[in-house]
Amino acid sequence: MLGLLKKQINFTGLWIDMNEPASFCPGECHYEEVVGFSGDLSDPAAIDRFVNYFSRIVAERPVRNEFSTLIPYIPGGFYTLDKHTISFNATHYGNVPHFNVHSLFGFGMGHASYDYLKNKMGQPLPFIISRSTAFGSGQFVSHWTGDNIATWDFLRFSISGIMNFNLFGIPFTGSDICGFGMNTTVQLCARWAAVGSFYPFSRNHNQIGYLDQEPYALGPDVQSAFHSNLKLRYSILKFYYTLFVRKAGLGTVFRPLFYEWPDDPALLQHPIVDEEILLGEELLISPVLYENRMTVSTYFPKGEYWYDFVSGRLMRKPRDLIRHLDIRAPLGGIVPIFLRGGYIVATQDTKNVTRTHHLNNDFSLVVALRPLDQEEEEFVAKGTLAATDDYNDWKRLSKCFKANCILNFNVVAKFVNDSFGIFLTASNQDSKSQTDPITLKGLRLLGVPDFQLTEKVVIKVGQNSKTFKTSNAVRLTKYTLEVEFPSPIELTDGVKVEVSFVGASGSDDVTQDPSRRKIRIGRDSWVSVKR
16 A cells, blocks of 8 residues: 555655544444435535434443453443444454454554565655554654643643653654644643643644644744744754664653652652653753743752753752742743753754754754862763764664764863863763764853953864964853854764863952953853953
């Protein structure tokens, strides 16, 4: 069938719906019971009569057959499990009753579709989204959580649903953003767009006959929510790829917080357990999930530094007693998202990122520093990135599958004699790693300690070093220090980069000279710069 379809449509992926298999009859369709209906679906009046018949028998006549007594538990207590699917006594090849293979039907369809796209069409990474799945489906297909409804309850359900499918081994899962059935609202769709932009599988989808919910159809708040959050998603898109491949396809991507901090009892309680999200080990997302709320109460796990990923502001320190903060979350804005101290996330330019080969981009590293000790003289951070240029090239992809394609980053920032230095080292994850070069254009550091910024900065790559005016290579914001390399650096295994502010001093004498002004750059501290 797919071969015939390929001759007519040059498709590259498959969306498989209704493959439970679904049926609009309870078990069997008894067309003869519908007066005047011959099965002709071209007659609207006849369809109406059948719909009325269907609604009545679903409400009045649960299906019973010889398999009903074999089910020890009936969800809901009234309908049998063959509601909205074919009869359990229908037989498959080999005279196998559907009762025995219902959960495998969608699995088998996904497996067969994957084999065709990979072996017949030569696609190294077949893209298939399937509604019906079972344990093991994640190696062949992605998933969405089915027909939801445009309500605040279903917005909240989406988070636990996606987390569950990560547990089931299908991490590439999402829910229909803004709701499939019923009419959405501006506020609901804007909030759904904010969190839905970070579902592993992110799609806005709704049912025919309901209110249009494209971003442009619902006004500026919805449009802004989609634009700002999808832009942020695309800036960290390579980070998403990394989450999927850095553990060889094992583990979870969209996670509850207690996976990382199992000894914190607060993380097992509602609403934290099913309303806050951890992307990998690095990013915490705290969305607004209730109507008419312009703030969200965010719990930050203890023992960690947490930074606002967008502004760079330090939110919590490890020993802060108060772990909840009320975070402003204006409608149409970026979802509250935070970077864990001691970790690095790579961001990319988002212009024209529409295909997988665009992931071979120029990157910056967002470095959330974590002090090694209470003296705060030395700070560290670590991160990873999938170092593969082209995800359409099977030979390159095989690097990720047969070994791995992960490049590790380690950053140390510290005072050395009369200078403050930032030391970056790139290394393959292990001896079997096969990585392509990563083009690095700069660093964005969060949690920089107090120091006196000098007029010149020395940037050293390997054995080659150059001195630049600080004003040409360094930019200060309220909470961050950003270093832009005068020319991009190719990071590969073993490459070391040093950024040194020679003549910098610590914070003890930073404000003694009245000719200096103070610029706040991080961790609620100040940096002094000559006028």
